[in-house]
Amino acid sequence: MSGSRAFKVAATGARLATGVAVIAACVVGIVAAVHAPWPVIRHDAARVDVTPLPGDSVLVCNGDLRALGRDAMDPLALSSAGSPTLTAGGTSGDPSSAGLTVQDLPDAGEVRVLTGAVEGRSAPLIAAAESITLATDDLSGFAAAACGVPRLNSWLVGGSTATGTEDIVTLTNAAEVPSTVTLSVYGETRSARTVIVPARTQTALPLTSIAAGDTAPVVRVDATGAPVRAVLQSSLTQVLDPAGMDLQDAVPGAQQKLVLTGVEVFASDGDDDEMAVLRLLSPGADARVQVRVVAEGAGSAADEFTVPLEPDLPAQVSLSGLEPGRYTVEVDSEAPVVAALRQQDGFGRDADFAWVTPAPEVDGEVVFAVPSGPPGRLQLANSSDEDATVTIEPLDGGASQEVLIAAGATAGIDVEPGATYRMQSTGPVHAAVALTASGALAVLPVQPSAGVEKAIAVYP
Structure with a gap:
């Protein structure tokens, strides 16, 4: 082979080798690019956290207790059974008070509407509660309820139409326009009724x-036109003797996790199946509910069980077998549910009962009122994974109290009846005021204080 031909063959081989190397590099680059993250063009929406200017803090009370059937000529007529004692306070002094008319009770006292006026750019925290003790031929016992915020949608989880019970639904409209209220009953049969509540009245x-x-009914309360405050008054007669009464506030809506604190189980000489009964409802869906009962001062469960629920059908479960003492009941459900627990301290005359509704989660600073009545105790439940420290102090001055609540545990602090308190916590807790004496029971969940405005995200 001549030198010229040999040179050409060598040059061609070099070009082929180079081409193969370039192709291989391209393949490797393409494979790497496929698996590597590609550049992303992203535009984050502008966001501003804005705290709205607060409005006046407003609470609506329940007013007089009602008696049913005292007029033999009109057994369905309602009459006033007595006016309650009001306990109220706020961070800027006592709130102002105005009265609503009660058209169907001409002899009744006023229904109080309490207002804490905005000062500058902040609204005072206010709280109030009513209480009454009766000992008549048809009503006997102690009843108390916190004054609350009207709602467009709420639930009454309690009451009964069994023999010996006389339960009354009270609807209060503190707005300047009428409210059309639909009461939908969930129970063995479904029913509904629409009621017009005129402006600034109670019916x-x-x-x-x-x-x-x-x-064992559950009643959904839906209001249009104006929100209403719904309260269930319950009373019981056993063997012709009055055996207790109660005022139960409506709950705002179904949730998957509920905490009922302030529960107390009493010793019984008879059938203890009726001493503490939990009522549950899953609106519109099947649900499997896990119930956990924790004693005050303990972190482990005293009882734990599962309850299957059918859609729209209330179920009741007895908490029999628990030792006498104070408890917190935790409800964890696959689907949103509503719940309440009925507790009683005995049977017949000189007995009383109380419905315990879920205590919402509160964090930071709140104000609560302890109504006049028997000795009070603030029961606190910490369902979170971290310890929390709670401090309370009377609004009218006095020594503060502090308690550390371990994660998953409950604790209690004694409080004075007829006083209002400021409560601060280092973490989310659930709280309820329980008033207990022989023949006198009431449990009032502590609500987030009216007047507190939370920041909202605005996307311009």
Whole structure:
């Protein structure tokens, strides 16, 4: 082979080798690019956290207790059974008070509407509660309820139409326009009734008028036009003797996790199946509910069980077998549920009962009122994974109290009846005021204080 030809063959081989190397490099580059993250063009929306200017803090009370059937000529007529004692306070002094008319009770006292006026750019925290003790032929016991915020949607989880019960639904409209209220009953049979509540008035109707035949009903309250405050007054007669009464506030809506604190189980000489009964409802869906009962001062469960629920059908579970003492009941459900627990301290005359509703989660600073009555105790439940420290102090001055609540545990602090307190916590807790004496029971969940405005995200 000549030198020229040999040179050409060598040059061609070099070009081929170079081409193969370039192709291989390209393949490797493409493979790497496929698996590597590609550049992303992203535009984050502008966001501003804005705290709205607060409005006046407003609370609506319940007013007089009502008696049913005292007029033999009109057994469905309602009359005033007595006016309650009011306990109120706020961070800027006592709130102002105005009265609403009660058209169907001409002899009744006023229904109080309490207002804490905005000062500058902040609204005072206010709290109030009413209480009453009766000992008549048809009503006996102690009843108390916190004054609350009207709602467009709420639930009454309690009451009965069984023999010996006289339960009354009270609806209060503190707005300047009428409210159209639909009461939908969930129970053995479904029913509904629509009621017009005029502006700045209160009206009431017997539970039997909307839930006849249901021994364990749940009532959904839907208002249009103006929000209303719904309260269930319950009373019981056993063997012709009055055996307790209660005022139960409505709960705002169904949730998957509920905490009922302030529960107390009493010793019984008879059937303890009725001493503490939990009522549950899953609106519109099947649900499997896990119930955990924790004693005050303990972190481990005293009882734990599962309850299957059918859609729209209330179920009741007895907490029999628990030792006498104070407890917190935790409800964890696959689907949103509503719940309440009925506790009683005995049977017949000189007995009383109380409905315990879920205590919402509160964090930071709140104000609560302890109504006049028997000795009070603030029960605190910490369902979070971190310890929390709670401090309370009377608004009118006095020594503060502090308690550390371990994660998953409950604790209690004694409080004075007829006083209002400021409560601060280092973490989220659930709280309820329990008032207990022989023949006198009431449990009032501590609510987030009216007047507190939370920041909202605004995307311009």
